[in-house]
Amino acid sequence: xxxxxxxxxxxxxxxxxxxxxxxxxxxxxxxxxxxxxxxxxxxxxxxxxxxxxxxxxxxxxxxxxxxxxxxxxxxxxxxxxxxxxxxxxxxxxxxxxxxxxxxxxxxxxxxxxxxxxxxxxxxxxxxxxxxxxxxxxxxxxxxxxxxxxxxxxxxxxxxxxxxxxxxxxxxxxxxxxxxxxxxxxxxxxxxxxxxxxxxxxxxxxxxxxxxxxxxxxxxxxxxxxxxxxxxxxxxxxxxxxxxxxxxxxxxxxxxxxxxxxxxxxxxxxxxxxxxxxxxxxxxxxxxxxxxxxxxxxxxxxxxxxxxxxxxxxxxxxxxxxxxxxxxxxxxxxxxxxxxxxxxxxxxxxxxxxxxxxxxxxxxxxxxxxxxxxxxxxxxxxxxxxxxxxxxxxxxxxxxxxxxxxxxxxxxxxxxxxxxxxxxxxxxxxxxxxxxxxxxxxxxxxxxxxxxxxxxxxxxxxxxxxxxxxxxxxxxxxxxxxxxxxxxxxxxxxxxxxxxxxxxxxxxxxxxxxxxxxxxxxxxxxxxxxxxxxxxxxxxxxxxxxxxxxxxxxxxxxxxxxxxxxxxxxxxxxxxxxxxxxxxxxxxxxxxxxxxxxxxxxxxxxxxxxxxxxxxxxxxxxxxxxxxxxxxxxxxxxxxxxxxxxxxxxxxxxxxxxxxxxxxxxxxxxxxxxxxxxxxxxxxxxxxxxxxxxxxxxxxxxxxxxxxxxxxxxxxxxxxxxxxxxxxxxxxxxxxxxxxxxxxxxxxxxxxxxxxxxxxxxxxxxxxxxxxxxxxxxxxxxxxxxxxxxxxxxxxxxxxxxxxxxxxxxxxxxxxxxx
Ligand code: GLC
Numbered sequence: 001x002x003x004x005x006x007x008x009x010x011x012x013x014x015x016x017x018x019x020x021x022x023x024x025x026x027x028x029x030x031x032x033x034x035x036x037x038x039x040x041x042x043x044x045x046x047x048x049x050x051x052x053x054x055x056x057x058x059x060x061x062x063x064x065x066x067x068x069x070x071x072x073x074x075x076x077x078x079x080x081x082x083x084x085x086x087x088x089x090x091x092x093x094x095x096x097x098x099x100x101x102x103x104x105x106x107x108x109x110x111x112x113x114x115x116x117x118x119x120x121x122x123x124x125x126x127x128x129x130x131x132x133x134x135x136x137x138x139x140x141x142x143x144x145x146x147x148x149x150x151x152x153x154x155x156x157x158x159x160x161x162x163x164x165x166x167x168x169x170x171x172x173x174x175x176x177x178x179x180x181x182x183x184x185x186x187x188x189x190x191x192x193x194x195x196x197x198x199x200x201x202x203x204x205x206x207x208x209x210x211x212x213x214x215x216x217x218x219x220x221x222x223x224x225x226x227x228x229x230x231x232x233x234x235x236x237x238x239x240x241x242x243x244x245x246x247x248x249x250x251x252x253x254x255x256x257x258x259x260x261x262x263x264x265x266x267x268x269x270x271x272x273x274x275x276x277x278x279x280x281x282x283x284x285x286x287x288x289x290x291x292x293x294x295x296x297x298x299x300x301x302x303x304x305x306x307x308x309x310x311x312x313x314x315x316x317x318x319x320x321x322x323x324x325x326x327x328x329x330x331x332x333x334x335x336x337x338x339x340x341x342x343x344x345x346x347x348x349x350x351x352x353x354x355x356x357x358x359x360x361x362x363x364x365x366x367x368x369x370x371x372x373x374x375x376x377x378x379x380x381x382x383x384x385x386x387x388x389x390x391x392x393x394x395x396x397x398x399x400x401x402x403x404x405x406x407x408x409x410x411x412x413x414x415x416x417x418x419x420x421x422x423x424x425x426x427x428x429x430x431x432x433x434x435x436x437x438x439x440x441x442x443x444x445x446x447x448x449x450x451x452x453x454x455x456x457x458x459x460x461x462x463x464x465x466x467x468x469x470x471x472x473x474x475x476x477x478x479x480x481x482x483x484x485x486x487x488x489x490x491x492x493x494x495x496x497x498x499x500x501x502x503x504x505x506x507x508x509x510x511x512x513x514x515x516x517x518x519x520x521x522x523x524x525x526x527x528x529x530x531x532x533x534x535x536x537x538x539x540x541x542x543x544x545x546x547x548x549x550x551x552x553x554x555x556x557x558x559x560x561x562x563x564x565x566x567x568x569x570x571x572x573x574x575x576x577x578x579x580x581x582x583x584x585x586x587x588x589x590x591x592x593x594x595x596x597x598x599x600x601x602x603x604x605x606x607x608x609x610x611x612x613x614x615x616x617x618x619x620x621x622x623x624x625x626x627x628x629x630x631x632x633x634x635x636x637x638x639x640x641x642x643x644x645x646x647x648x649x650x651x652x653x654x655x656x657x658x659x660x661x662x663x664x665x666x667x668x669x670x671x672x673x674x675x676x677x678x679x680x681x682x683x684x685x686x687x688x689x690x691x692x693x694x695x696x697x698x699x700x701x702x703x704x705x706x707x708x709x710x711x712x713x714x715x716x717x718x719x720x721x722x723x724x725x726x727x728x729x730x731x732x733x734x735x736x737x738x739x740x741x742x743x744x745x746x747x748x749x750x751x752x753x754x755x756x757x758x759x760x761x762x763x764x765x766x767x768x769x770x771x772x773x774x775x776x777x778x779x780x781x782x783x784x785x786x787x788x789x790x791x792x793x794x795x796x797x798x799x800x801x802x803x804x805x806x807x808x809x810x811x812x813x814x815x816x817x818x
Pocket of ligand 1: 319320430504564565
């Protein structure tokens with residue numbers, strides 16, 4: 001047996017800590033190589049200040065505590081004292097974050113790094129790091145010092161962070177996980193995976209969003225572990241009082257984000273990773289997809305049916321079969337002899353065409369994309385320099401290395417032909433990346449990683465994100481600054497800057513409708529607000545009821561698209577018979593009525609970083625029971641829905657937050673702060689509008705911009721107290737909103753003693769075509785009769801149905817009804 005004590009001394013020596021004098025000869029040096037074991041930070045020995053950061057050391061390892069803002073602090077660990085390159089695909093490059101002030105205070109037992117809102121405490125004797133407010137309250141603390149273990153096969157370290165989990169703490173976030181909203185008691189990994197027909201609790205899935213929110217009694221905080229390797233999270237699963245996150249490589253680097261509200265944390269996470277740009281208006285209409293609509297006659301027939309049946313629809317998708325032998329950027333000329341003409345005809349009828357593009361490029365010396373990629377060495381290569389080859393739809397493929405900026409640039413230009421043909425949007429799929437048979441690339445595939453080279457272990461989780469990034473950038477240039485529409489299956493944190501997402505290959509079951517409900521709320525809390533499920537279920541056969549209930553949920557999904565696998569029966573809204581068609585039509589029409597409201601909540605997301613879907617926990621965090629509610633959610637600030645997710649369900653219990661709530665399909669008003677039993681006939685679903693809201697409404701259109709709006713309808717709901725509402729309008733197509741070419745109307749509704757007043761403030765430079773609003777009122781007290789607008793008395797008007805409304809100029813400042 002080796003003398004362990006001696007071995008330790010020696011280990012210290014060969015690492016150069018002590019003098020070299022006492023090195024002695026050993027017969028078997030292998031015995032004296034330090035054992036591979038977990039190493040922990042020991043005591044803080046000293047610190048230095050470097051710009052907005054303090055670097056603490058235990059003599060060898062270093063820890064950087066960098067202040068990004070009053071509420072965002074980043075911690076990094078360098079086990080041997082040298083930090084890795086400070087580079088991130090997730091964090092925006094144009095960060096405008098600054099703390100108002102910060103300082104360091106040294107106590108006998110700790111250092112305190114203080115900002116105006118947050119205190120980070122670094123305990124001297126054990127290097128425990130904790131965070132709290134400025135009044136001395138601790139919100140999050142280490143359970144063990146940060147630790148690591150050498151990774152002899154790959155170099156670098158497995159890195160670990162273990163924090164305390166409070167007994168009442170709930171956890172949210174992590175992207176597309178198909179599990180309950182509260183993640184407590186579970187362990188997850190992040191490794192983007194093609195998971196056809198995934199199940200409840202299956203993990204990992206398609207996306208990697210290593211960001212979570214912890215919530216205890218009144219406080220919420222966030223942790224964003226910005227590490228692209230395979231990462232793991234344990235939320236009080238192995239040990240009831242501990243939460244850990246770790247990675248198979250890279251740096252232990254995380255952002256602590258202070259609350260106290262979950263909403264604050266999410267907004268601040270968006271400050272780091274960005275929001276989705278304003279989508280083109282048509283992208284939030286109803287979309288019809290199928291694997292695949294072909295040949296051309298079939299596409300035209302589906303489009304015609306929509307118009308014939310007066311069911312609104314804005315986009316039709318072409319899945320892989322439009323290509324020539326699944327070669328990206330080509331057309332199958334037998335199925336689509338004149339794509340340009342077909343797309344133009346569809347466009348004339350109000351349909352946008354969206355096409356699929358996958359990363360696998362067919363190995364074919366006669367195929368221009370393959371030739372260009374090969375000539376320029378744009379395809380990924382193995383450790384020993386062989387090309388990374390694998391089978392996907394086209395057969396043997398090679399794969400662009402999207403982590404190389406030159407490759408991204410090239411890939412963006414490849415869309416030129418499709419854009420010339422009139423294609424309006426691009427759907428990037430199989431970009432986990434998926435490879436038939438073996439799942440994904442082997443670990444030894446090398447990547448450019450924007451100059452900070454790495455193996456597939458490092459690049460895997462960002463591969464899809466970088467693919468859709470190059471698609472987005474390319475389209476933006478080719479479409480001459482029109483807003484692109486892109487959708488991706490794989491994602492890493494920050495993908496919202498480039499794309500919308502969907503949840504992949506789900507199943508046509510009631511369980512999956514529920515999973516989708518959970519996934520979309522979770523994605524929305526994790527930065528990916530523009531998200532949707534395959535309505536109706538991708539694989540398997542829904543019956544009319546499931547399809548229709550899913551369509552109802554789809555109206556309140558930020559992205560609304562029906563999609564299904566090639567071996568399933570028809571899935572158009574009329575495919576299940578007239579009874580179901582009528583209900584689907586009613587609900588798709590509802591989507592179009594709500595378009596200006598939905599567009600506004602996209603704006604609130606883009607500009608103010610508010611997630612589009614808001615679980616009840618986010619709306620009323622202070623009630624512990626709410627942390628467990630999963631079925632009802634806010635669709636923006638003013639609408640609350642609780643989709644019906646069980647067959648044959650005739651009623652359901654719905655919790656409504658504080659305030660008064662108007663049932664959308666009837667007259668009833670419900671008092672919030674409690675549960676109610678709501679009837680759920682098939683042609684209705686629990687949808688409620690908050691008292692005090694102003695909800696803009698468009699007439700039903702068959703596609704966006706079909707009709708000019710002569711006067712904008714605003715529905716105003718009486719509700720005691722003061723309430724803010726917003727309506728955002730722009731021309732729906734370009735980035736001119738970045739130069740303030742938009743109109744943001746802020747309505748402040750005040751209701752008290754049977755008097756209702758509305759004040760309006762307008763911001764922005766856009767001038768809509770309409771001049772007036774038509775104001776409709778709900779819940780007005782019977783006594784209120786006379787209307788005053790900016791000092792003048794105004795008479796009621798009556799529409800064709802005899803419903804009273806007030807017609808006012810769109811610039812009105814103040815209206816009072818008493
Ligand atoms: C993948 C996608 C699916 C698509 C199919 C064929 O399974 O997730 O949406 O229809 O590939 O392209």
